[in-house]
Amino acid sequence: MPENPADTRLISLVRSLLNRESPPQDERVRGLVLAALEDxxxxxxxxxxxxxxVTAEETEDDTRQHTTPAGTFLRGIEVGGFRGIGSRTRLPLHPAPGLTIVAGRNGSGKSSFTEALELALTGNSYRWSTARPALWKENWRNVHQDVSPTVRVDLAEESAGDTRIEVAWPDSGKPEEHRSTVRRPEENPELPPEWHRALELNRPILSYEELGNLFEAGPSKLHDALAKLVGLEQLSEGTQRLDTLAKELSAAEKQAKKLRGELRDDLDHSEDERAPELRKLLGKHKPDLEAIGGFVTDSAASGGVAARLRELAEPVLPEQADIDSSVNQLRTALGEAAELVGDSVAGAEQRSALLHRALELHREHGDQPCPVCGQATLDAEWSSRARQRLDEDEQWITVARQAQEAVRRGAEQLRSRIARVPALPDTAGVELENLERARRARERWATPPERDGELAEHVAATHPELVAAFTELREEAAARLAQYRDAWSPIAEKLTNWLEVMREVRSKAQDLKDVRGAHEWLRDNTKRLRNEHLRPLADHARRIWSRLRQQSNVDLGAIELTGNGPQRKVALHADVDGAESQALGVMSQGELHALALALFLPRATMDQSPFRFVVLDDPVQAMDPAKVDGFVQVLAELAQDRQVVVFSHDDRLADSARRSNVRARILEVQRGRNSEVTVVNSDSPAHSYVSEARAVAKSELDPSVREAVLPGLCRMAVEAAAWEIYSAKRFHNGQDRDKAERLWTEHKRTRARIGLALCGDPDIDLDFWLEGYPRRRHTLGICADGTHEGLKCSAEEAVKSLQTTIDDLLREPR
Incomplete structure (x- = not known):
């Protein structure tokens, strides 16, 4: 069974649908559907x-896997020599539910932390896997620090303790040649197996680029991205597995169809008399393979030219030795019979019978005159002579009879051998030069004399002619048959291949039928399954969108994955001022970005995920101010039971969190010279600028550089503090955010922005706030004139004045 509970829930849904069907699917087909969803x-x-x-509705294994897995939180990310971070720097994180905002301007190195985390967990980076990986792969090593790149991610696993994932590269290694090491409190150094699947289905990391590209890849790619995002790629993968297997099983079927077509074409152009019958057999819906097989060996051609040629090429002739033996036997018998001259056997037998009667007469009536001649006397002397003659006659008769029988048998044997040579077959359609000679020789052979005495000489005289004629006929017929077979050979060879393939087709027919049935069922029910499985996530996404859509006319409706193959797409239904529409066609870039977040967050925070953290990189970059406020509320809700870490170069996110009293831990990533990156706690963006100004003041930069940089940092710090006061007052009073921001951006001067913060009036005279506070006046002078004329005091003095001014501003009531 699959390892991930999300997989099991989907399989349970498939089981339920399979078991609710009427009539139900075949048990084997149901099993194939479920197995396809596994692997x-x-x-x-x-x-x-x-x-x-298992095709039953629910199993104990399903129930066990539905339990929520132990959670894992982030403890910290440490990076060195990688991307924008030089010396090793650690981003500390609190391993518990809550919101952490990691701020830092563009180029500060903050995104290097998210990319390092992604690499440690997944073994890859979204930037490296996009269509433009070369630029990122060529510049992945930090250019300022000559140290081996290292990444270290510390995690806290419930019921397991701390886990550390370390990633390192050889000195000259490529990005993909990294080596990961896992350190866990258990003896098993491998990551929990459910993590790998959860990183695909419940991916807890999302960058701005990945989020923004979600809606730019086209309908099919968007469908696949969203299907994977919500874990439904399992359905498409299962359908693809069945489709691949069906194609594999049907390969023989396609090959057989192709070969049969070629055979039909060949038969259409063949002059062989077998072609029409074979084509007829091939045209049947379920061809008789045994009958068709006869056309490979000529056995199917029982009455055609091939059969007649085969018969002529294999004539039935008695062996010469047998003929010689039979002729000699008959001649011997005839010779022995000829030596028995004198009375015929019949006369001898009649005489013997007469003597038997005369002896019987004498024995019964005594001596008397001979009844035949009347002169001799039948007495004892006569009886003795008669008995002697009778014995001689009987001996002669026996010998004569044996001689006659030998002649009869010899003649019979020869006549039998003559009869065994059948008449030559009907040769219609066959023209052979030696056929007529053979026919005449056989006719003479088969017309023996009636007298046995002449039979041996007949056979002896006609047999050599018969053998010679039949031998020439056999050779000619065999040669013609070989030509006939050669002409048929390509068809026979192709027919042999077709028969082999067809036997494979027949052997796989049931498998193919069942796999196709499973594929059709899963394909036809995919829409129903995916939308049922998607519904809870879609509902959650709509709830998030309702918080993000502030001041948007677009209300998100049903979310559906539709179509198959190249027609697959995402249907994002929307309501625009009461009119139905497709969301992607009416949303702005910022709204699309917010929609992508609404789709991503529910999946990343599902109960079955072992990751209790969500990491977002620059999620508010394309949002308008109203959506930022709504997004902060969404993050606050997620942070009740999730560790939410948001990286942003945009001060609006941290500003909104402070203004809305959302409890958030705010860290700031600062970048110094040579990619020296530090992470500090930050109460406000203004203090961050103060810290940067202090770092510049203490740096070994050329004095002229310090004098040119510090005024700009001073101005950014003062205006950041003024914005914090101004926006808090305005939004607390319920003022429209867009209007407040427009008013702010319309006034570029620092004094005007302080006036907005203190009194809501950009034109107010600030003497009431500056009088008696020389450091405030000093700081405003640096902001006004220093950016053009450079710093007129020491760097240390400028930072002291700036710190005092910022503290004073931030103490103003809000």
Whole structure:
């Protein structure tokens, strides 16, 4: 079974749908559907019968996997020699639910922390895997510090303790040649197996680039991205596995169809008499393979030219030795019979019978005159002579009879051998030069004399002619048959291949039918399954959008994944001032960005994910101010049971958190010379600028550089403090944020912005606030004149005045 609970829930949904069907699917088809959702190996095992997925509604295994896994939080990210960070720098994080905002201007190195975290957890970086990876891969090592790149991520696992993932590279290694080491309190150094799947289905890291590209890749890619984002790629992967297996199983079917088409074309152009019958057999819906197989070996051609040629090429002739033996036997018998001259056997038998009667007469009536001649006397002397003659006759008769029988048998054997040479077959369509000679020779052979005495000589005279004629006919017929077979050979060879493929098709027919059935079911029910599985996430996404859509006319409706193959797309229904529309067609870039967040956050924070943290890199970059406020509220809600870490170069996020009294830990990433990056706690952006100004003042920069840089930092610090006071007052009083921001941006001078912060009047005279506070006046002078004329006092004095001025401003009531 799959390792991830989300997978199990989807499989449970599939089981439920399979079992609710009427009529139900075949048990094997149901098993193939479920196995396809697991992996290719189990799908093939299910087809072979060595793996049987559970098709019941619910299993104990499902219930066990539905439990929430132990949570994991981030303790810190340490980076050195990687991207924008030189010396090793640690970003400390509190491993518990709560909101942490990591601020820092563009180029400060803050995104290097998120990329390092992504690399440690996933082994890759979104920037490296995009269509333009060369630039990022060529400049991934820090250019200022000659140190080996290292990444270290510390995590806290519930019920397990601390886990550390370290990533290192060889000195001259490429980005992908990194080596990861895992240190855990347990003996097993591997990461929990459920992490790998959760990083795909519940990815807890999202960069601005990845978020922004979600809606720019086209309908199919957007569909796939969202399907993966919500864990539904399992359905498409299952469908693809079944489709691949069906194509594999049907390959023989396609090959057989192709070969059959080629055979039909060949038969259409063949003059062989077998072609029409074979084409007829091939045209049947379920061809008789055994019958068709006869056309490979000529056995199907029982009455055609091939059969007649084969018969002529294999004539039935008695062996010469047998003929010689039979002729000699008959001649011997005839010779022996000829030596028995004199009375015929019949006369001898009649005489013998007469003597038997005369002896019987004498024995019964005694001596008497001969009844035949009347002169001789039948007495004892006569009886003795008669008995002697009778014995001689009987001996002669026996010998004569044996001689006659030998002649009869010899003649019979020869006549039998003559009869065994059948008449030559009908030769219609066959023209052979030696056929007529053979026919005449056989006719003479088959017309023996009636007298046995002449038979041996007939056979002896006609047999050599018969053998010679039939031998020439056989050779001619065999040569013609070879030509005939050669002409048929390409068809026979192709037919052999087709038969082999068709036997494979027949053997796989049931498998193919079941796999196709499973594929059709999963394909046809994918929309229903994915939208049922998507519904809870879509509802959550709409709730988030309702917080992010402040002042937007677009209300998000149903979210559906529709279509298959190249027609797949995302249907994001929207309501624009009461009119139905597709969201992607009516949303601004900022709204699309907010929508992407609304789709991402529910999946990243699902209960089955072992990651109890969410890391967002620059999520508010394209948002208008109203959506930033709504987004802070969304983050605050997530932070109740999740560790939410948001990186942003935009002060509006931290400013909104302070203004809305959202409890947030605010850290600031600051970058010095040579990629020296530090992480400090920051109460406000103004204090961050003060810290940077102090760092510049203490640096070893050329004095002229310090004098040119410090006035700008002073101005940014004063205006940041003024904005914090101004926006807090305005928004606390319920003023429209867009209007407040427009008023702010319309007045560029620092004095005007302080006037807005103190009194809401950009034109007010600030003497009431400056009188008696020389450091305030000194700071405003630096802001006004220093940016053009340079610093007129020492750097240390400028920072002291700035610190006092900022503290005074931030103490103003809000």
């Amino acid at each position: 290719e190996q189990r799908l093939r095992a299910a087809l072979e019968g060595s793996h049987t997925p």
